[in-house]
Amino acid sequence: WTQRLQIPGQPRVREILHPYDILRAFRTLPQLPKTMAKESKFLELILALVLRQYVLQQCEVIGKRFSFDSTAREYFLQANLYERQVRNIADKEARFEAVQKLHDCLYHGMNYYIFSIIAKEKSPNDGKMFALYCHAAYSLARIDRDGSIHERPIARRLTTKSEVLFLFRQDRGLQARCRADSGFRAQIKSLLGLFRD
Numbered sequence: 001w002t003q004r005l006q007i008p009g010q011p012r013v014r015e016i017l018h019p020y021d022i023l024r025a026f027r028t029l030p031q032l033p034k035t036m037a038k039e040s041k042f043l044e045l046i047l048a049l050v051l052r053q054y055v056l057q058q059c060e061v062i063g064k065r066f067s068f069d070s071t072a073r074e075y076f077l078q079a080n081l082y083e084r085q086v087r088n089i090a091d092k093e094a095r096f097e098a099v100q101k102l103h104d105c106l107y108h109g110m111n112y113y114i115f116s117i118i119a120k121e122k123s124p125n126d127g128k129m130f131a132l133y134c135h136a137a138y139s140l141a142r143i144d145r146d147g148s149i150h151e152r153p154i155a156r157r158l159t160t161k162s163e164v165l166f167l168f169r170q171d172r173g174l175q176a177r178c179r180a181d182s183g184f185r186a187q188i189k190s191l192l193g194l195f196r197d
Contacts, residue, residue: 019115026118030163030166030167031163048120051068051118055119067121068112069113069116072111072116073129075106076105076106076132076135079105079106086098086099086149106139110136113167126174126176126177127176127177127188129174130174131187134191134194134195137158137164138153140157141153142154155196158196160195160196163195174188
């Protein structure tokens with residue numbers, strides 16, 4: 001199945017060393033139609049097992065606790081620093097380099113948040129990570145290939161609402177906080193309005 005998902009001309013997946021090796025499977029999951037609910041649950045289960053195995057391996061390699069949630073949070077915080085720095089950089093080359101770092105942090109933060117949700121990690125953030133994900137997805141869509149940052153997102157690069165809603169439904173901490181906090185629920189509703197159908 002993973003081999004069929006490969007982009008033509010790209011090497012086949014022989015061994016999964018990192019979740020990025022099967023990133024297309026994660027991208028496919030929120031796009032599956034409701035008629036494939038059974039297959040979707042099965043794929044989600046397999047991906048969750050792969051992610052949990054990766055977490056165990058990482059803990060052994062680095063010799064301390066590893067989680068996708070905390071790694072995503074670090075990327076999002078780093079992106080926030082780069083976002084503030086970029087505004088004050090006049091030199092074109094230095095600015096491009098900072099925008100590249102901002103892009104990478106946003107990209108990795110989003111992916112690691114998705115991994116944390118699929119792996120069903122317990123997050124202490126009570127839905128804050130979802131808000132950071134939405135901000136990252138919106139910001140990433142504003143970055144152009146030449147390193148310029150637009151006021152509005154580039155429509156074709158903006159994450160779809162169905163992908164965002166998929167994560168919304170999967171994030172248990174977010175769901176609990178939305179039920180308990182009407183102000184936070186309104187904030188999340190406005191964030192969902194940023195994304196295209």
